[in-house]
Amino acid sequence: MNRPSPTEEDLIQEFGNLYESYGLKRLEGLIVGLLLTQDEPVSLDGMVTLLGHSKGPISIAVRRLDDIGLVKKVNGPVNRRNYYAAHPDLFYNNFQFNMATVRKNRQMAERFLARLEEEEENGQAETVENLKHMRLFYQLMESFYQDFSAQWRKVKQQRLDGDASEKENGEDASRPETSALSE
Amino acid sequence: MNRPSPTEEDLIQEFGNLYESYGLKRLEGLIVGLLLTQDEPVSLDGMVTLLGHSKGPISIAVRRLDDIGLVKKVNGPVNRRNYYAAHPDLFYNNFQFNMATVRKNRQMAERFLARLEEEEENGQAETVENLKHMRLFYQLMESFYQDFSAQWRKVKQQRLDGDASEKENGEDASRPETSALSE
DNA sequence: TGGAACGTTTTGAAGTTTCCAAACGCCGGA
DNA sequence: TCCGGCGTTTGGAAACTTCAAAACGTTCCA
Numbered sequence A, B: 001m002n003r004p005s006p007t008e009e010d011l012i013q014e015f016g017n018l019y020e021s022y023g024l025k026r027l028e029g030l031i032v033g034l035l036l037t038q039d040e041p042v043s044l045d046g047m048v049t050l051l052g053h054s055k056g057p058i059s060i061a062v063r064r065l066d067d068i069g070l071v072k073k074v075n076g077p078v079n080r081r082n083y084y085a086a087h088p089d090l091f092y093n094n095f096q097f098n099m100a101t102v103r104k105n106r107q108m109a110e111r112f113l114a115r116l117e118e119e120e121e122n123g124q125a126e127t128v129e130n131l132k133h134m135r136l137f138y139q140l141m142e143s144f145y146q147d148f149s150a151q152w153r154k155v156k157q158q159r160l161d162g163d164a165s166e167k168e169n170g171e172d173a174s175r176p177e178t179s180a181l182s183e
Numbered sequence C: 001t002g003g004a005a006c007g008t009t010t011t012g013a014a015g016t017t018t019c020c021a022a023a024c025g026c027c028g029g030a
Numbered sequence D: 001t002c003c004g005g006c007g008t009t010t011g012g013a014a015a016c017t018t019c020a021a022a023a024c025g026t027t028c029c030a
Helices: A006-021 A026-036 A044-051 A053-069 A090-119 A124-166 B006-021 B025-037 B046-053 B055-067 B092-119 B124-165
Strands: A073-074 A083-086 B072-073 B084-085
Touching: A006 A026, A006 A124, A006 B084, A006 B092, A026 A044, A026 A053, A026 A073, A026 B124, A044 A053, A053 A073, A090 A124, A124 B025, A124 B092, A124 B124, B006 B025, B025 B046, B025 B055, B025 B072, B025 B084, B025 B092, B046 B055, B055 B072, B092 B124
Parallel strands: none
Antiparallel strands: A073 A083, B072 B084
16 A cells, blocks of 8 residues: 555546546546556555545445456455455456447447338438438447457557566567557 | 427437436437437527427537537528537547547556656556556557548548439448448 | 454535526617 | 517526445454
8 A cells, every 4th residue: 555656646636537527436536546556456445545535435436446347356465355456457448338338329320220210201311311320430430449459459468478578678569550649 | 390200209318318428418419319300400499499498508508519519500591590400520520529538548648657757766666557558558549549530531431422423222332341240 | 242343325415517597688670 | 779589698496416424234353
């Protein structure tokens, strides 16, 4: 349980802001940020003292984060306590959330298209047209997400392999061939 | 100003739910949903009667939707009125929002990495490691988003060309070569 | 069989959001 | 210049969210 440095404090707060802007709970972001700065698992009471929030909300937030796979229950020094760490696939798991909503959007378009098709009413041509646009868009997006998913797994594997054999070489050797990043 | 059919009513409500779950305003979703069912532009008062909400909130919501490019001011029958329609690139513009947050995430990782690097304190190794993971993830994601962006523009162009030459052929002829979609 | 050490649930207060109703301001046309 | 139609802003009520404090339940150990 290392007390965060000032920079790490800022990091934690930024994660709070980030999660808040996503429509999630600020406290959940604070917890995730905190765990990213800790090399050892943190207990509930640890979070209470490190974050300065009270136990009730933290208990609930941590359970939720565990449910959605952003945080992981792990073993720690004291037996009776629950210890948590950032999930090793935190970012990827969070992404899978987005992927699910993309799929939901596509399915929504398809569901309504089917409904309109069997109704055969007139005056709904524009709706049908827009739903087809929507379906096409999210179909394409879904396929990109799946490709991304596969690629990331590959990159992550390379990263693990690299760490195992040639530890300590400063920069990442395993960066994939990406298109040039703007800015 | 066509009163939505029952199915279209459902569609509008679902858009409300969707936007709400994104952390946006439910009313904004209702408006977007409504405009997707209308083949003619709708005035503010039109939305009031079609949605059954009052004018104040609609005025604000519509302005915001216009700002972020999900809705477009267009000309309509009566001169003094403001008419709105769903933006032709609604889904794409919404996606660009996501792309911006991905970029922000990458930049956040880089910003803190730079800060930690120049501080040279110890006990922050885990934070650095996690931030490198974060950076790598969002770098890859960003490059996929850019590829998707380019591809979508191409698909959209094909779609327009197709519509212009061979109108009315039931199904989309311009679907791109995507990987197989699950389910 | 206590009782200490936990995590969870409940309660209530404070803040925030969301909405309607109504007042307001602006712009054209009589 | 007044008046009617329109969008915007304001005020306030109701619902919801977020959090701390404290009561509660459970488990392990003396």
